[in-house]
Amino acid sequence: MDSTIQICRLTKIYDKKVAVDHLTLSIRRGEIFALLGVNGAGKTTTIRMLSCLTRPDDGDAYLLGNSIKTGEKRVKGCIGVSPQETAIARNLSVRENLELMAGVHGIGRSDAKEKVSEMIRLCSLEEMERKKAKTLSGGWQRRLSIAMALIGDPQILFLDEPTLGLDVLARRELWSVIRGLKGRATIILTTHYLEEAESLSDRIGIMKDGKLCAVGTDVELKQKSGTSNFEEAFVRLAKGGDLQ
Ligand SMILES: Nc1ncnc2c1ncn2[C@@H]1O[C@H](COP(=O)(O)OP(=O)(O)OP(=O)(O)O)[C@@H](O)[C@H]1O
Numbered sequence: 001m002d003s004t005i006q007i008c009r010l011t012k013i014y015d016k017k018v019a020v021d022h023l024t025l026s027i028r029r030g031e032i033f034a035l036l037g038v039n040g041a042g043k044t045t046t047i048r049m050l051s052c053l054t055r056p057d058d059g060d061a062y063l064l065g066n067s068i069k070t071g072e073k074r075v076k077g078c079i080g081v082s083p084q085e086t087a088i089a090r091n092l093s094v095r096e097n098l099e100l101m102a103g104v105h106g107i108g109r110s111d112a113k114e115k116v117s118e119m120i121r122l123c124s125l126e127e128m129e130r131k132k133a134k135t136l137s138g139g140w141q142r143r144l145s146i147a148m149a150l151i152g153d154p155q156i157l158f159l160d161e162p163t164l165g166l167d168v169l170a171r172r173e174l175w176s177v178i179r180g181l182k183g184r185a186t187i188i189l190t191t192h193y194l195e196e197a198e199s200l201s202d203r204i205g206i207m208k209d210g211k212l213c214a215v216g217t218d219v220e221l222k223q224k225s226g227t228s229n230f231e232e233a234f235v236r237l238a239k240g241g242d243l244q
Pocket residue numbers: 014015017018019037038039040041042043044045046
């Protein structure tokens with residue numbers, strides 16, 4: 001299997017709370033992979049460890065062959081992250097935020113202009129290009145955050161709850177942006193919206209108490225849990241666990 005991310009017994013313990021418990025999983029090149037789970041299941045902690053923001057207590061993960069423990073610099077060079085708390089400069093315009101991020105990635109001035117325009121097109125930000133970030137609605141801010149995460153051409157993109165708090169229309173629009181990224185990067189997203197995981201992702205992993213209790217396509221997960229309804233499948237898997 002052509003795996004881009006190999007997670008081996010990855011573990012994080014906060015005080016006595018095991019947030020991520022010996023998680024083992026591989027994610028294939030080019031796929032959109034959704035991590036689902038109830039509140040506190042360990043999704044964000046997993047993403048934070050994979051993006052070298054939180055250090056694991058045990059286990060390891062390899063991104064394009066680079067260990068998150070010993071190859072932090074190389075890992076950071078191949079990922080883009082759009083976190084839950086969007087890290088945008090509120091007083092700068094959409095274009096200025098992207099130019100700033102291009103500078104962080106060491107893209108020279110003349111190339112940066114071109115690159116920023118490409119990201120604006122890719123994330124359909126044209127009509128907001130000159131607007132200050134603080135005046136944008138949540139959905140537009142999230143698009144900007146994704147464009148910023150993509151500017152260094154990462155091979156792996158992490159999206160932590162990309163449509164949290166967005167209305168139905170903004171969510172659907174963001175889905176089409178995310179779908180448009182398919183093939184450009186391997187995408188790992190966390191979400192609470194079951195229809196989002198079902199509609200966007202190639203495979204879905206369901207976490208419970210820091211463990212992966214099931215992984216597969218939406219069809220496979222429905223089969224495993226003996227139902228044709230994905231919400232019901234999620235409830236059965238997240239409650240019962242260990243149907244993998
Ligand atoms: N910095 C921290 N210090 C202490 N405990 C933490 C910390 N971060 C997370 N936890 C705990 O670890 C567990 C997993 O949290 P995490 O945020 O990874 O879950 P999640 O699946 O992303 O949840 P949510 O869907 O609510 O965002 C929770 O019990 C949480 O309280």
